Amino acid sequence: MEKKYKIPIGPVHVGLKEPITAWLDLEGEKIVGATVRPGAIHRGIEYMARDRNPIQVIYLSERICGICSFSHIMAFVRAVEDAATIPVPPRAQYIRTLVLELERLHSHMLWAGVACYTIGFDSAFHLGMVLREKVMDVLEALSGNRVNYGVGTVGGVRWDITPAVAKSVKDMLRYYRREFSPFYDVVTGDPIALARMRNVGVLTYEEAVRHTAVGPTARASGVRCDLRKTSPYEAYGDFSVEAIVPQDFYGKAYGDVFDRFLVRVHEVYQSLEIIDHVMEGLPEGEILWEKNLNKVLAYTKKAEGTGIASIEAPRGDDTHVVHLAAGDENVTWWKVRAPTYANAVSWPLMFRNNELADAPLIINSIDPCISCMERMLITDASGEKSVVTRTELLDKCREKTRRLMGK
Amino acid sequence: MTFLNISQDIPPVPVPAGEITARIAEVFGEGSVGRIADRKAGRDDRGWFTDLWLSVEKERFLEMIDLLAEFDFPHFHVISGNDDGEAVTLHYHLSLFRLAGRGERVGVTVSVPVYKTDLVMPSLFSRIPGVEYSEREIREMLGIDFDGLPNKALIFLPEDWDETIKPWRRDETGPGADDVRHLS
Known part of the structure; x- marks a missing residue:
């Protein structure tokens, strides 16, 4: 029997974009066990919220993640709207849906690019980064920002879709329908990319369900979960969204890194269709339940209750729970469950019987929250x-x- | 047993939220069913899915989870919690039918008061291994031990953390004024 070694990947590692440690048990090059230790960047954001009112917490929430910043504020404001019973005008629901899908586009493209970088396919990485710029431009045209857009607020949105924004969305759709498939074809048709990703980091269907995997990580294992389908929120109430699973396209779900790549690629095409629906069906009308923030805060101060919201963020289900107490202007308590929190539980399973060299790719395959620019x-x-x-x-x-x- | 029977070939059979609440009320009493929230969305404000709020005492918690599992394998989201004085109240956020058809998911929150005289909860780990991070987080942040959780190491707090301080508690075990540094 070969000698066993224990090797840490992280907390700071060239293949990782954010600090996390995976302690790997090795027999030669083979990984036989793994323990993951997060915590290197825990910032106590939920504790900080106790001193802030719901409007202030929006901006705290937006800074949880540099990529799915809008997903977090959507989950947060929806939880506040649930606790305080605040309606959202239909036009605002559509704008929220648009930004959620724009965010999914840029998140998935960034991930696909980074996955290529991790396997040493640098030309595809640069291709992915070039593609991503277009959706970043649309987000900037809408909100003036590339990372934290400041679009969502309690009871609606802060920015409307102007004719200039509508035109940039239209241009973007045309651009991606023309330019995205060459990137996809280059990667999926490459035998080395296939060899590096197929049967690597496998998570079976049953393991994904039991270990509560979410989003593309679960769907790549064949789990047909998508909150946009089973619990429609915002504009998803007006058109159906099907969960993208590999077995519908290729007859079988391997649950490996390659399937996680394929699922995200098909979700890019799906998002383009959703954005079409949103732009075609965009209702006229107000974008805010109440424009005066002081009135909103006076209303939430009177509210008593616990609100919950789960939305389908790019990496999977993002759940926020908020408690408001009558007479207290601040958030009493707040719990954030980001998708990586759920998916990270499955990492030790994905590592089993893989090579040490694949460890960074397996870590990156669930698309752990990365923000870097x-x-x-x-x-x-x-x-x-x-x-x-x-x-x-x-x-x-x-x-x-x-x-x-x-x- | 439902917890052992997960297969891609067996799609979940959704039932209306009313059927779940009726069964819960029958076994655990009317008082165990709290808020029932019908979720609406879209231009016509059409009702789609339901979020249920249930409560149970600690001793019957596993029985309630097993009863929910008769309907579908409960997808676990997270445990939230608060120090409410005499007890730390935990809220287990779950989903039923998350793999069913359009608008058929039922969100279920199970609230359990854990009195400070005995801060131990039965772990869900043997039923749903995905609870690991959340139970470890509640253990270090609110000071509740989980009976049956195999790995009780710190998860988000640093290795050199003084474990007598429970960051989310509001009593003497919570962070004192000297433990908090305001950055601005």
Whole structure:
């Protein structure tokens, strides 16, 4: 029998974008056991919310994640709307749905790119990053921001869809219908990509159910779960969304990294269709239940109760629970269950009998929350590089945003 | 037993939320069924799915989970909780029929008061292994032990954390003024 070793991957590792530690038990190159230890970036956000009112917590919630920031505020404001019984106008429901799907597009494209990077397929990684820019531009045109959009609020949304935004959405749909499939074909048709991802990090159907896997991680194992289908919220009440599972496309779900890739790719096409439905059916009318924030806060201060909301974020079901006590303007308590929290429980199962070299890919395959963006170095037309100062960068950002917003 | 029987070939058979509440009321009494929230969505404000709020005493908690499992394998979301004075109240957030048809999911929250005289809960780990992170989090944040949970190591708190401090508690075991540093 070979000698056993215990090796840590993380907390800081070149293959990981965020700190987490996986202690791997190895026999030679084979992983025979794993223990995962999160906690390196626990920020006590739920505790911090106790000193803040529901409007202030929106901005705290938005900073849980740099990619699915809107998903978190949607789950949070929906939980507050449930606790305080606050209705949302139909137009706002449609705008919320639009931003949720835009966020899914950019999250899935970023993930697909990073997955390619992790297996050493750098040209596909760059292709993925180029594609993602288009949806980031649409988000910037709508909200003025690329990461934390500040679109959602209690009882509606803060930004409306202007003709300029509608046009950028239309352009984006046309662009992706033309440009996305070459990226997909390059990766799925590559024998090395297939060899690196097929039968790696397998999670069976039964394990996915018992270990409460969610989102694309569960769907890749053949679990037909999608909250947009089984519990329609916002505009998903007006059109049906089917869960994307590999067996519907290829006859079988392997539950491996390759299937997680395929599910996310097909969800990109699905999101484009949903955005079509949203833009076609966008109702006229108000985008806010109440414009005056002081009135909203006076109303939530009188509310007593616990509210819950689960939404289908890009990585899976995101659940927030909020308690409001009458007479207290602050949130009494708040619980956030991000999708990675649910999916991370399955990591030790996915590691079994895999090679050490595949460990970062397996960790990345559930798309753990990653937020990373560098925009400090630019190359001018003559090809010379120059570093931009913070002030110059801010001016350039504002200039681009104004251009995208048609101002 | 439902907990052992999970198969891709056996699709869940959804039942209306009313049938679940009637069964719960029959076994655990009328008082165990709390709020029933019908969720609406879309342009016409059409009703789609239901969220139920149930409550049970600690001694009969596993019995209630097993009864819910007669309908479908309960998908576990998370445990939330609060220090309510004499007891720490835990809320188990679950879903039934999450793999069923359009609008057929039933959200179920089971609330259990855990009195401070005996801060031990039966673990759900043997039934639903996906509860591991949440039970470990409640253990370190609210100081509740879970009987049957195999791994009781810290999960989110640092290795050198003083385990006598329970971050989410509001009594003497919670963080004191000296333990909190305001950044702004």
